[in-house]
Amino acid sequence: MTGSFEEALRSKRASGKKLLVVYVTGGFENWEASVEAAAAAGADAIEIGIPFSDPVMDGPVIQQASQIALDRGATPLSVLQAAAELDTGIPHAVMTYYNLAHNPGHDRFAASLVRAGITAAILPDLPFVESAPWREVASKAGIETVMLAAPTTPDHRLGDLCAAAHGFVYAVGLLGVTGERSALADTATKIAARCKAVTDKPVLVGVGIGSPAQAVEACSVADGVIIGSALVRQMLDGHGAEGVGQLVSRYRAALDEG
Amino acid sequence: MVMIEPTSGGRFGKFGGRFVPETLIPACEELEVAFREAWADPTFVDDFHRVLRDYGGRPSPLTECFRLSNQLGCRVLLKREDLNHTGSHKINNVIGQALLAQRMGKTRLVAETGAGQHGVATATAAALLDMDCKVYMGAVDVQRQSLNVFRMQLLGAEVEAVKSGSQTLKDAVNEALRDWVATLEGTHYCLGTVMGPHPYPWMVRTFHHVIGDEANEQCLALTGTDPDVVVACIGGGSNAAGIFSGFASSESRLVGVEPAGGAAVGRGIPGVVHGMNSYLMQDEVGQVQEAKSISAGLDYPGVGPEHAFLASIGRAEYPSVNDQEVIEAFQLLSRTEGIIPALETAHAIAWVVREAKNLQGQTVLINLSGRGDKDVDQMMEILNVDRVV
Numbered sequence: 001m002t003g004s005f006e007e008a009l010r011s012k013r014a015s016g017k018k019l020l021v022v023y024v025t026g027g028f029e030n031w032e033a034s035v036e037a038a039a040a041a042g043a044d045a046i047e048i049g050i051p052f053s054d055p056v057m058d059g060p061v062i063q064q065a066s067q068i069a070l071d072r073g074a075t076p077l078s079v080l081q082a083a084a085e086l087d088t089g090i091p092h093a094v095m096t097y098y099n100l101a102h103n104p105g106h107d108r109f110a111a112s113l114v115r116a117g118i119t120a121a122i123l124p125d126l127p128f129v130e131s132a133p134w135r136e137v138a139s140k141a142g143i144e145t146v147m148l149a150a151p152t153t154p155d156h157r158l159g160d161l162c163a164a165a166h167g168f169v170y171a172v173g174l175l176g177v178t179g180e181r182s183a184l185a186d187t188a189t190k191i192a193a194r195c196k197a198v199t200d201k202p203v204l205v206g207v208g209i210g211s212p213a214q215a216v217e218a219c220s221v222a223d224g225v226i227i228g229s230a231l232v233r234q235m236l237d238g239h240g241a242e243g244v245g246q247l248v249s250r251y252r253a254a255l256d257e258g
Numbered sequence: 259m260v261m262i263e264p265t266s267g268g269r270f271g272k273f274g275g276r277f278v279p280e281t282l283i284p285a286c287e288e289l290e291v292a293f294r295e296a297w298a299d300p301t302f303v304d305d306f307h308r309v310l311r312d313y314g315g316r317p318s319p320l321t322e323c324f325r326l327s328n329q330l331g332c333r334v335l336l337k338r339e340d341l342n343h344t345g346s347h348k349i350n351n352v353i354g355q356a357l358l359a360q361r362m363g364k365t366r367l368v369a370e371t372g373a374g375q376h377g378v379a380t381a382t383a384a385a386l387l388d389m390d391c392k393v394y395m396g397a398v399d400v401q402r403q404s405l406n407v408f409r410m411q412l413l414g415a416e417v418e419a420v421k422s423g424s425q426t427l428k429d430a431v432n433e434a435l436r437d438w439v440a441t442l443e444g445t446h447y448c449l450g451t452v453m454g455p456h457p458y459p460w461m462v463r464t465f466h467h468v469i470g471d472e473a474n475e476q477c478l479a480l481t482g483t484d485p486d487v488v489v490a491c492i493g494g495g496s497n498a499a500g501i502f503s504g505f506a507s508s509e510s511r512l513v514g515v516e517p518a519g520g521a522a523v524g525r526g527i528p529g530v531v532h533g534m535n536s537y538l539m540q541d542e543v544g545q546v547q548e549a550k551s552i553s554a555g556l557d558y559p560g561v562g563p564e565h566a567f568l569a570s571i572g573r574a575e576y577p578s579v580n581d582q583e584v585i586e587a588f589q590l591l592s593r594t595e596g597i598i599p600a601l602e603t604a605h606a607i608a609w610v611v612r613e614a615k616n617l618q619g620q621t622v623l624i625n626l627s628g629r630g631d632k633d634v635d636q637m638m639e640i641l642n643v644d645r646v647v
Contacts, residue, residue, distance in 0.1 A: 052544075052545065053423060053545040053546040053547075054423065054428065054429075054432050054531055054532075054546050055432075056278075056279070056432050056435050056436065056532075057279045057439075059436070060422075063422055067422070067423070070545070075543050076543050076544075077543070097531075098277060098530050099529050099530045099531055099538070099540065099544045099546070100543065100544045100545075102528075102529060102530045102535075102544065103529065103540065103543060103544030104543070104544070124279050124280075125277055125278060125279055125530075125531075125533075126277060127276065127277070127278060127279065127280045127283050128280060128283075129267070129276060129283060130275055130276060130277055147280075148279065148280045149280065150279070150280040150281035150283075150284075151281070152280075152281050152282075152283075152284040152285065152442065153280055153283070153284065154284060161280075172279075172280065172281060175281060175439060175440050175441075175442055176436075176439055176440035177436045177439060177440065
């Protein structure tokens with residue numbers, strides 16, 4: 001079964017384009033404008049981060065942005081209410097940590113995403129082996145659950161993991177937390193290739209992509225990339241929506257040129 | 259039967275599990291397999307007990323508190339984990355994990371620490387076994403436990419002050435997990451308590467089981483029967499898990515004492531963080547709250563999943579005591595028995611003092627999990643005592 005999020009990515013891919021998904025920390029100052037700028041600059045989908053107190057998968061940039069958002073009073077409700085007002089013409093996912101879904105209960109959390117026009121969820125601390133109860137509820141509500149595949153994921157689990165993924169398969173590019181790196185890790189194309197070998201779902205590389213050139217390199221194998229920390233750093237450095245738009249344009253152009 | 263092996267996937271009832279990023283799942287699986295093999299290997303188990311005996315100082319004695327018993331009206335026995343090498347029960351788990359890590363071919367240990375006791379113990383094991391060691395400690399805790407920071411450095415460990423989030427134990431756990439995600443191949447995460455993803459809660463309790471086993475035999479030898487009550491303080495819950503496991507199948511009442519400002523079980527809201535489903539202090543939407551008490555070692559907003567399970571089935575109870583009661587208990591034990599307890603441990607004593615009227619004539623076994631040398635500076639400030647020049 002494919003939902004609207006995955007359909008949108010599949011149809012972009014079918015048109016010969018590499019996919020560009022970007023992450024924006026919800027609740028950060030003017031984050032809505034950054035989402036709109038990213039969409040206008042050619043992003044194919046947006047991940048809206050709901051800030052969490054203990055973002056264990058995130059490196060310093062997204063940690064800092066999350067803390068600033070929390071200090072400004074961001075809550076799941078405030079971020080989702082604002083998200084509901086966004087009309088970018090591209091699909092929206094949320095990226096957050098599992099306790100924010102566990103606390104209200106799977107049903108209520110899924111319903112709150114639906115109300116906000118969100119069609120996919122990424123929960124990096126809910127690994128495949130623990131994800132079935134959430135996926136069942138999410139799927140019924142029409143929320144696609146992206147699964148993360150890591151360089152360490154053994155072959156015997158990768159097939160099931162990719163089969164369970166909806167929206168896309170998030171190929172974690174390296175052993176580590178989110179953040180830009182000076183070179184693309186060789187694990188990035190390896191995990192992308194391993195995923196591509198077992199699924200026809202869109203496979204996107206995230207974690208560790210630090211430049212448009214690295215994005216192009218990852219896309220020699222992957223269907224696309226996820227850009228998070230590089231974009232959030234624009235927000236942290238005060239470049240706002242304009243800086244975000246320019247950054248996304250550079251990635252878009254690089255991917256389109258190939 | 260309680261306090262046996264968790265069910266597959268590491269569940270204690272509905273609690274436990276393995277809620278970590280996918281990258282770490284294979285590492286947890288590898289650790290579980292390695293631990294099962296090692297614990298079934300008599301050579302490993304012998305090594306573990308030999309190091310605890312010859313290096314750690316086990317068995318730790320059982321001390322009968324004649325003066326305190328007289329004052330309180332109940333028979334108070336102390337399991338003296340404060341007399342272990344490095345001054346607390348923490349050494350049991352650390353020796354077990356360090357030997358296991360070495361057996362797995364790892365050359366580096368990372369650890370989180372709150373008060374610094376687990377950090378010191380890990381640094382000690384790393385020195386003993388010639389391993390690299392990095393300890394993450396919240397910046398706030400670095401301030402309040404500067405002596406322990408220096409002890410870790412003396413032992414050759416690198417200490418990093420964690421400045422994210424609340425800058426306490428929970429953030430140190432986050433940072434240690436982030437380190438481990440990036441360094442899996444040669445690094446073992448030496449988790450300090452019965453929390454985290456499976457197999458940690460079970461493995462750490464197993465390494466601390468020796469506390470309960472010894473205490474059970476010692477109580478029997480001294481009193482001819484099981485104690486009426488077994489009491490221990492609870493942060494993550496490792497010393498409590500160790501002593502409870504020796505009495506889980508007895509009739510003894512099991513009491514885990516939480517700090518009022520960190521009463522994860524007391525508040526009873528299930529949550530998922532740091533790899534486990536357990537009781538967790540959190541706000542109304544699920545953001546993890548900062549635990550606040552007089553003792554850095556108990557300032558953890560969660561609790562080991564097996565304690566959540568024991569609470570949920572009513573096998574153990576988890577009351578809390580406030581800082582003032584702890585300060586009084588700290589001084590009471592020092593003056594009546596000549597034993598300065600860790601502030602963490604003083605929570606267990608404080609509960610016994612408060613409940614003494616309901617414990618008349620009973621035998622109460624307290625796990626004296628650590629010594630209080632590290633807390634003396636802090637107590638001088640709290641009690642407004644000037645240094646004698």
